[in-house]
Amino acid sequence: MKKSFAIIILFFYFFSCAAQQKVISIADHFISIPGRKLEINTDGFPKQIQSDYHLQNADGKAINLLYEPIHFHYYSTPKAQIKLNVSDFKIISVSDNHIIWNAISASTDLEQKITGQMLDNGLVKYKISVKALKDVLLHSINFHIPFEKSASKYLAGLNEKAGLRADTVKWxxxxxxxxxxxxxxxxxxxxxxxxxxxxxxxxxxxxxNGWVNDGNGKLQINIKGSSMLAEFTTGNINLKQGDELVFDFNLVISEAADANKGVNPAKELKASNKLVAKAK
Structure with missing residues (x-):
């Protein structure tokens, strides 16, 4: 009886320890959660998003979602850009269920401040502030998510029928x-x-709110060069010194689907939306 009781106590002890194990971790700029990894660039944006080691291509390499890092372009003319230089990056908080980081980039015209937070459920919350350091007229601010072509087979949202991604999607x-x-x-x-x-x-x-910009913003998703590009463009923006644009957004990195059931894009969209709504 005493032996059985001891075994039960040990079972609950190890179960409790497992339940309290940290689900999210960071090493250098790599954040890991079960099945997924996020590499943070020095400017604060995602550099790469990967499947975990147990989900690999035939050549044994991890599956990459991004062709290039997620980023903004600040166009002063249709062809000329304002280049920002990273001045600071730091991890500011690490806990059992989230990691928070800050990054600052600037030029003589603009200062970009980023606060990113990743949760252990795959939700990534971004708060972006772009401040005019002097009067500046921007032709457009473009936000890019360059996907690997092979990682963009399905799409849901944007008033599209959930399923195989169309060649060009516009919003x-x-x-x-x-x-x-x-x-x-x-x-x-x-x-x-x-x-x-x-x-x-x-x-x-x-x-x-930089996304709104008097209703001039638009989003297009299509093959561009070697990537499948999701591109949001704001249109012209006229800023006075001290004006500030906010470009907050949320990402959810999805878990792999059940190999026997396949993926359901509409279900993934709905589940991700719930995660974002719950976190507000």
């Missing part, structure tokens, strides 16, 4: 759209959900 403020877009793109092994913040900045002088 604009017109056509009855009253909220910012959300979309899930991926394969059976890995996927990425994106939603843009529609937060109003009323009552805060000089601070504007």
């Amino acid at each position: 604009t403020w017109g056509n009855g759209n009253k909220k910012l877009p959300e979309v899930w793109i991926g394969t059976e092994q890995l996927g990425l959900y994106l939603s843009l913040s529609a937060q109003n900045m009323f009552g805060t002088a000089g601070i504007m």
Whole structure:
């Protein structure tokens, strides 16, 4: 009886220890959660998103979702860009269920401040502030998520029928759209959900939601060069010194689908949306 009781106590002890194990971890710029990894670039944006080691291609390499790092372009003219230089990057908080980092990049015209947070469920929350250091007229600000072509087979959202991704997908403020877009793109092994913040900045002088930009923003998803590019463009923006644009957005890195059931893009979109809503 005593032996059986001891075994039960040991069982609950090890079960408790396993339940309390840290699910999220970071080594250098690599954040790991079960089945997925996120590499953070020095500018604060995702450099690469991968399946975990046990989900690999035939050549034994991890499955990459991104062709290039996620990034912004700041165009002063249709062809000329304002280049930002990274001045600071730091991990500011590590806990059992989340990791938070900050990054600052700047030029003589603009300062970009980033706060990123990744949770152990795959949700990545970004708060982006772009401040004008002097008066500046921008032709456009473009936000890019360059996917590996092989990692963008399916799509759900943007008023599209969930399933195989169309050759070209477009979204604009017109056509009855009253909220910012959300979309899930991926394969059976890995996927990425994106939603843009529609937060109003009323009552805060000089601070504007950059995604909205008086209804001039648009999103296009199609093959461009060697990648499948999701590109949001703002259109012209005129900033006075001290004006601030906010480009907050959320990502959800999806777990691999059940190999026997395949992937359900509509289900992935809905599940990701729930994660974001729950985290607010």
